[in-house]
Amino acid sequence: MKKTIFWGSIIAVILIIFPFVYYSNFMINYLTQILIMALFAVSLNLLIGYTGMISFGHAAYFGIGAYSVGILLQKYSSNLLGSLFLAVVFSAIAALVIGFFCIRLGRIYFAMLSLAFAQIIYTIVVKWTGMTGGDQGLIGGIPKPPISLLGLSFSIGTPLNFYIFTVILVIASFVICKFIVDSPFGAILKTIRDNFLRTYFIGIPVKIYQLVIFVIAGTFAGLSGALMALFISGAYPDFTYWTKSAEPIFMILVGGMGSLLGPILGAAILNLLTAYITMYTHLYELVMGTVLVIFILSLKKGLVDYLLESERFKRWSSSLAKKKPSRIGQATE
Amino acid sequence: MVILQTENLKKAFGGLQAVNKVNLTIAKGELSSIIGPNGAGKTTLFNLITGYLPADSGKIIFKGENIFGLPHYKIVRKGIGRSFQRTTIFPSLTLFENVRAAILSHKKKNFKFFTDSNSLEDVNEATFQILESLNLPDKAYLISSTLAHGDQKLLDIGIALALEPDLLLLDEPTAGMSPEERWNTVAMIQKLWKTRNMTVVFIEHDMDMVFSISQQIRVLHYGEIIAEGQPEEISHNRAVIEAYLGEEMI
Ligand SMILES: Nc1ncnc2c1ncn2[C@@H]1O[C@H](COP(=O)(O)OP(=O)(O)OP(=O)(O)O)[C@@H](O)[C@H]1O
Ligand SMILES: [Mg+2]
Numbered sequence: 001m002k003k004t005i006f007w008g009s010i011i012a013v014i015l016i017i018f019p020f021v022y023y024s025n026f027m028i029n030y031l032t033q034i035l036i037m038a039l040f041a042v043s044l045n046l047l048i049g050y051t052g053m054i055s056f057g058h059a060a061y062f063g064i065g066a067y068s069v070g071i072l073l074q075k076y077s078s079n080l081l082g083s084l085f086l087a088v089v090f091s092a093i094a095a096l097v098i099g100f101f102c103i104r105l106g107r108i109y110f111a112m113l114s115l116a117f118a119q120i121i122y123t124i125v126v127k128w129t130g131m132t133g134g135d136q137g138l139i140g141g142i143p144k145p146p147i148s149l150l151g152l153s154f155s156i157g158t159p160l161n162f163y164i165f166t167v168i169l170v171i172a173s174f175v176i177c178k179f180i181v182d183s184p185f186g187a188i189l190k191t192i193r194d195n196f197l198r199t200y201f202i203g204i205p206v207k208i209y210q211l212v213i214f215v216i217a218g219t220f221a222g223l224s225g226a227l228m229a230l231f232i233s234g235a236y237p238d239f240t241y242w243t244k245s246a247e248p249i250f251m252i253l254v255g256g257m258g259s260l261l262g263p264i265l266g267a268a269i270l271n272l273l274t275a276y277i278t279m280y281t282h283l284y285e286l287v288m289g290t291v292l293v294i295f296i297l298s299l300k301k302g303l304v305d306y307l308l309e310s311e312r313f314k315r316w317s318s319s320l321a322k323k324k325p326s327r328i329g330q331a332t333e
Numbered sequence: 334m335v336i337l338q339t340e341n342l343k344k345a346f347g348g349l350q351a352v353n354k355v356n357l358t359i360a361k362g363e364l365s366s367i368i369g370p371n372g373a374g375k376t377t378l379f380n381l382i383t384g385y386l387p388a389d390s391g392k393i394i395f396k397g398e399n400i401f402g403l404p405h406y407k408i409v410r411k412g413i414g415r416s417f418q419r420t421t422i423f424p425s426l427t428l429f430e431n432v433r434a435a436i437l438s439h440k441k442k443n444f445k446f447f448t449d450s451n452s453l454e455d456v457n458e459a460t461f462q463i464l465e466s467l468n469l470p471d472k473a474y475l476i477s478s479t480l481a482h483g484d485q486k487l488l489d490i491g492i493a494l495a496l497e498p499d500l501l502l503l504d505e506p507t508a509g510m511s512p513e514e515r516w517n518t519v520a521m522i523q524k525l526w527k528t529r530n531m532t533v534v535f536i537e538h539d540m541d542m543v544f545s546i547s548q549q550i551r552v553l554h555y556g557e558i559i560a561e562g563q564p565e566e567i568s569h570n571r572a573v574i575e576a577y578l579g580e581e582m583i
Contacts, residue, residue, distance in 0.1 A: 001449050158496045183443045184437045184453070194423035201383070201421075202435040202496060203409040204443060 001179065008175035015167045025159055031162045035170040036227045041251035041263035042177055043220035048249070049257030050181055051213050052193030053103075056245050057118030058221055060098065061091040063125060063240030065222030065227035070138040071131060078145045080156070083224050088122040091222020092215055094121070099214035103207050106236045117240060132260045137236035142229060156230070166227055173220055177260055178215065189213055254295055256302020265304055336361040336532050337382070337413075342391035344374075344556075351377040353556035355391070359500070364526050364533045366543045369553035370576060375536045376418055378553065379502050383415050384408040387519055396499070414498030416489040418431065418483035418505045418536070428448055428469060431477050431488055433460045435495035459495070466525060467491045468517075483514040487521075494525065503535035515539065519546060544568065552576065 014225040019028055040062055068087035077083045098117045102110050125132050133139055144162075146155040156162045180186050188209055191199045196206050229235040238244060247270075248263065255266025268287075277287045299306045307313055339360040344352040351374045359365065367375050380386040382393055384405035393401045400408050410466055421433045433450065436459045437443045450456070464470045464502040467487045472480065477488055490506055506522065519542050526533045537543050541562075543550060550567045552560040554576040560567055 001447070001452075179447050179449075182449050182451070183447060183448050184442050187430065187434055187437060187450045188443050190426060190430070191423045194425050195421060198417075198421045198423065198492070200406045201385075201409055201415060201435075202438045202492060203406050204438055205404075205406050 001184075004175055004178045004182070008171050008178075012167055012171040015171070016164055016227065019160055019163065023160075028159045028163045030275065032159070032231055032272065033228075034164050034268050035166050036224050036231060037247070037251065037271060038264040038267035039170045039173055039224040039227070040221055041248040041255070041306045042174060042260055043217045043224065044248040045252050045257055045263045046177065046180070046189075046213055046217045046220075048252055049259075049262070050186065050193060051189045051210060052107075052196075053210060053214070053331070054110045055102075055109065055114040055117070055214075055217075056242065056249075057098075057114035058217070059112075059240050059242065059244035060118040060121040061095055061218035061221035062225035062228070062244060063235070064094050064123060065091045065225030066235040066239045067125060067132055067138060068222075069226035070142045070235045070318050073238040074138065074140070078143070080145050080147050081149070084223075084230075087226040088222045089220055091225070092219040094112045095215045095218025095222075096211070099211050099218070103210045103214065115245065118240060118242060118245055122237060122242075125237050125240050129268065132235075132237075135237060137235050138229070141233045142231075142235075144230060162231060168230070173223060174260060174264075177220070178181060181260065185212075186207070225275070250292060252302065254292065254302060256305030256308075258302070258308065262304035263300045266302065269303070334361045335359065338392075338394045339382070340392040340394070340528060342378070342381055342393065343389045344377055344386065345389060349553075350556050352381060352388070355553075355556070357558070359497075359534060360549075361532055362530070363548055364523070364546060365535075365549035365551065366547040367534060367536045367551050367553055368538070368540075368543055373420070373553040374556040375553050376504055376516060377556075379415060379504055379536070382408075383413055383502065407496075409496065413502065414493035414496045415502040416486075416493050416504060416506060418508065420482070420485045420489050422485055422488050422492065423475050425459035426477060427474050427481070428464060428477050428488055429460055429473040432463045432491050432495050433457075434569070435492045436460050436463070438464055439496045439502075450466070463491050463495050466494070467521070483510045483518075486510065487518065490522075494529075497529070498531065500532045503533065505536050505538065507537070507539060515542065522546075 015031070042056045044055065047055050065087045068090045069083050072083035072086060073080065098114070113261070126134055127214070128134070144155070144157050146153045154161065154295045156165045188199065188204055191202070192206055192209060199206050212292035225239060228239070250265045251270050253267055255264065256262030263291055273288065273291060274284070277284050281287060335358055337356040337357065339355055342352055342355040343350070355378060367378065369375050377386065381388040384400070388401065391401070395411055395413065398411070400411060409432055420478055423434065433456060436456050437450070440456060442453060442456060461470060461473070464473055469484060469487060469491070472484065477485065480488065486506060486509070490503060493501060501582070503522070507518045510518060522533065522535070523546055525531070547564055550562065550564055551558055552567065552573050559572045559576060560570045562570070
């Protein structure tokens with residue numbers, strides 16, 4: 001726990017100091033986007049990688065977070081943190097309701113039903129023109145009133161400030177995700193992934209666990225969607241479209257599903273690739289698809305999983321002091 | 334004292350009466366076995382008792398309480414642990430993590446979000462105790478799917494043991510083991526039964542093993558209990574000999 005907070009803080013501080021050492025708008029915006037998408041991918045990986053629940057409809061919660069924060073700030077509120085919080089709560093509620101139905105089903109049907117619900121959300125977004133702007137999306141910009149907290153006022157209107165705001169929220173989310181996967185609850189998630197039948201036979205009501213993690217994953221997806229809406233100052237129907245659900249899946253496939261780092265790295269790789277490819281060609285999908293195929297066929301797993309399971313890494317890690325719980329049982333932290 | 338009793342338990346699969354009017358009475362503290370030819374309904378009987386399959390009719394009374402129709406995970410919490418005929422473990426996790434999950438559940442520490450699992454001293458200690466009683470502590474940090482078949486079977490039992498069940502149901506615990514592993518496992522089961530004060534019922538095809546350690550033997554044939562008694566009586570029972578004729582020599 002303490003170690004996780006420690007490393008989370010170190011990473012956050014490094015990320016925040018970085019633009020003061022070397023500043024470019026282009027890079028700041030890229031880092032912001034990568035962090036937001038990394039959170040989206042990490043949230044989905046709580047389901048796919050840790051619990052074995054393959055959701056094809058994760059964009060639903062991303063989209064609900066994005067539209068909610070946009071609509072709230074455009075029409076109803078001038079409190080940024082409050083709107084952000086409410087947007088995340090809306091995503092969580094949507095995940096609770098949708099999850100309630102989806103977890104009843106086995107793997108394939110779970111995947112299909114989660115996709116079907118996301119398409120329903122998409123349809124609502126497109127048809128409810130009065131609220132969402134329909135096909136056009138939520139245009140006209142999203143106001144970003146300054147945040148006042150503890151007597152201090154902080155505006156996220158500039159790229160740099162928005163970047164700092166994103167770093168803090170995203171890294172804090174990663175720290176919470178790390179807590180969850182290292183916790184007893186997380187240990188049970190892994191047994192559900194490995195063998196849900198046997199998990200029942202150690203006395204666990206598997207469905208409740210699946211619903212809880214589904215809601216947690218939806219909550220973080222909602223946060224990433226809301227950040228994205230603030231970042232680009234708009235929300236568009238494709239935020240809830242199935243192609244948006246596919247993006248974090250690709251990130252997980254490229255980075256690896258066995259760790260939290262995998263999807264983060266996957267998000268970074270795919271975002272950078274997109275940037276480079278679109279610089280040189282319009283055949284973006286073709287090039288990206290080819291890269292993905294080569295990647296998956298040659299490594300057969302995500303990059304981080306590949307590295308963690310390589311012989312060299314194993315030798316290196318076993319040469320380090322054993323941090324595993326031992327019989328005599330010194331606390332590991 | 335009776336720990337488990339079934340009354341007129343029935344289960345059919347389509348036209349096949351897999352378990353038929355089974356009346357079982359298992360005394361607390363007993364080490365007993367269920368035998369019977371392939372397809373006799375032994376595994377199905379375990380599946381009914383543990384709630385894995387719903388019974389068609391009958392009663393299942395465990396520690397004085399009717400558990401008929403309870404979901405399987407609740408029956409586990411009442412104190413019935415089981416191992417599986419086809420080894421059922423958590424393949425991508427280490428042995429330690431396999432057993433620890435059961436310990437977490439048993440100690441009701443499974444629904445914590447902000448505690449590091451590794452830091453729970455009592456859980457680690459209990460996990461290692463189980464691994465030691467299985468003679469597997471050296472392999473604690475190996476991924477369980479990389480273990481030999483025999484060790485995986487032991488782990489399957491270990492996961493059930495970690496729940497400290499009052500009644501432990503073992504479905505062919507030594508199937509597929511080498512003769513040496515087999516006898517080690519038998520000795521281990523006997524020892525655990527004695528030291529942990531459990532009631533143990535096991536299904537087994539190996540007659541040497543059945544007759545050497547069971548206090549009571551029940552014989553299932555076409556879903557019905559055709560004989561019940563101490564090893565001495567069972568070995569002379571005509572119905573049993575007929576049921577097994579051509580299948581196995583007694
Ligand atoms: N889920 C099921 N659906 C349909 N038929 C089943 C099911 N489970 C068991 N059966 C059938 O019920 C009968 C009893 O099976 P069961 O597995 O209980 O036998 P068993 O005594 O354990 O045999 P073995 O010694 O081979 O393990 C068999 O004919 C089997 O094919
Ligand atoms: Mg069987």
